[in-house]
Amino acid sequence: MEFAGGEKVPAKVVRSESTLDVALIQVSTLPPSPVIAPLADSDTVEIGDPVLVIGAPMGISSTLTAGILSGRRDAKTLYGGFERGELFQTDAAINPGNSGGPLLNMQGEVVGIVSHILTTGGGSEGLGFAITSNSAKKLLVEGRGFWSGVEFYFLQGEFAKLFNLPQPVGAVVQKVAPHSPGAKLQLKPAQGKITYKDETIPVGGDTVLALGGIEVSPKNREAIRNYLAALKPGDTLQMKVLRDGKVEELSTTLE
Numbered sequence: 001m002e003f004a005g006g007e008k009v010p011a012k013v014v015r016s017e018s019t020l021d022v023a024l025i026q027v028s029t030l031p032p033s034p035v036i037a038p039l040a041d042s043d044t045v046e047i048g049d050p051v052l053v054i055g056a057p058m059g060i061s062s063t064l065t066a067g068i069l070s071g072r073r074d075a076k077t078l079y080g081g082f083e084r085g086e087l088f089q090t091d092a093a094i095n096p097g098n099s100g101g102p103l104l105n106m107q108g109e110v111v112g113i114v115s116h117i118l119t120t121g122g123g124s125e126g127l128g129f130a131i132t133s134n135s136a137k138k139l140l141v142e143g144r145g146f147w148s149g150v151e152f153y154f155l156q157g158e159f160a161k162l163f164n165l166p167q168p169v170g171a172v173v174q175k176v177a178p179h180s181p182g183a184k185l186q187l188k189p190a191q192g193k194i195t196y197k198d199e200t201i202p203v204g205g206d207t208v209l210a211l212g213g214i215e216v217s218p219k220n221r222e223a224i225r226n227y228l229a230a231l232k233p234g235d236t237l238q239m240k241v242l243r244d245g246k247v248e249e250l251s252t253t254l255e
Contacts, residue, residue, distance in 0.1 A: 004062065007031045013147045015140050020075060020085065020115045020131050021099045023147070024140040037102060040109035042132035045069055045088070053092045053114060053128070055101030067092030073129065084221070085135030088112045094128035103130040112136075146228035148237075149180020150187060153202050154216075162196070163207070169217050170207040170242065181237055184252040188243065209247065210240040 001011040009029050016023035045051075049069045057063050071089040088103060094117045103112035112130030131139075152171040160168055176182045176189050191204030212227040214220050231237060231254055239250045 001025065001027050003031050003034070005031055013149075016147045017085075017131075017139050018148070018151055020087075020139075022113050022115055022131055022136060022140065023100070037104070037108060037110050039133045039137060040105060040107070040111045042086075042088070042111045042134045045105065045111050045132075047071060050106055051088075051090055051092055051111065052104040052106075053090070053094060053098060053101060053130075054104065055094075055098035055114060057093075057095035057097040059097055065093040067128075070127075072132075075131070075135075085139055086132045087115065087129045087135075088132055090128050090130065092128060098128075146231055147180070148182050148228070149177035150182035151175040152208070153190075155201070155207065156218075159196075159199070159201065164245075165207065165209070165242065166247065167209060167215060167217075169215075170209055171216050172202050172207050173205045173241075174202045181252060181254060185237065185239060185250045187239075187241070187250070207242040208239055209242055212238050213240075 002008045009027050009031075011025045011027045014024045014026050047069050051067060051069050053065045053067070055063060067090050069088055070091050073087045073089055075085045075087050088111070090103065092103075094114060096117075098114045099116070101114045102110045103114060105111050110133055112132050113136050114128070114130045116129045118127045118129070151174040153174050154169060154171050155163055155165060156169040160170060163170075173182070173187050173189050176187050187206050187208075189205045190202030193200050193202050195201070209216055211224050214223050214227055216224070233254050235254050236251050237254055241248055241250060
């Protein structure tokens with residue numbers, strides 16, 4: 001992790017919520033006299049309030065954009081049923097590289113963490129979303145979590161049929177972090193992408209069908225989260241995947 005002053009220190013992921021692109025990380029050391037932005041109560045923020053976003057859009061660090069809070073959204077209804085928590089919608093410019101950056105009120109308090117942008121052109125002309133500070137606190141600090149090191153894309157409905165999934169929903173492996181549980185399972189990430197009906201879909205990798213014997217499905221999302229959250233060192237992580245048209249069972253012992 002790199003701080004504003006240029007100091008770089010090792011850090012590790014403690015918990016993550018991959019569907020919302022946020023994680024809790026732990027740094028090994030802090031620079032001298034760090035300035036910590038406090039978490040505010042996001043329930044006190046109102047639609048129309050001015051907000052600021054800080055991040056590294058397009059890799060350009062320490063970039064600030066301004067806007068207003070445009071709305072409150074349920075992540076589950078916005079993204080298709082696997083996400084949980086509340087999102088702020090904002091018109092403050094957000095681009096790739098802003099994810100994980102703070103959404104601030106005018107007092108410099110963190111009211112949200114930038115999560116996604118919905119766009120047809122790939123840029124800030126779309127709709128920006130940030131998970132609220134209260135939801136982030138509940139999911140990443142107060143709740144139990146598990147970091148798989150895997151980024152997923154969920155196939156369901158028409159797309160599941162097009163890809164000949166043996167069930168209504170599957171999770172395509174997009175990326176796998178080195179030395180993660182997903183890497184130890186030897187999951188194969190997507191090798192490319194295709195566009196169909198304005199939807200960009202990763203292809204050429206594994207599609208997860210079940211975890212711990214629980215089928216991937218919106219109705220099973222809490223059961224899957226509870227299964228992963230209960231895992232501890234020495235336990236076995238089990239996945240069923242569709243690989244090259246064949247269903248395979250994968251497992252690894254967690255360190």
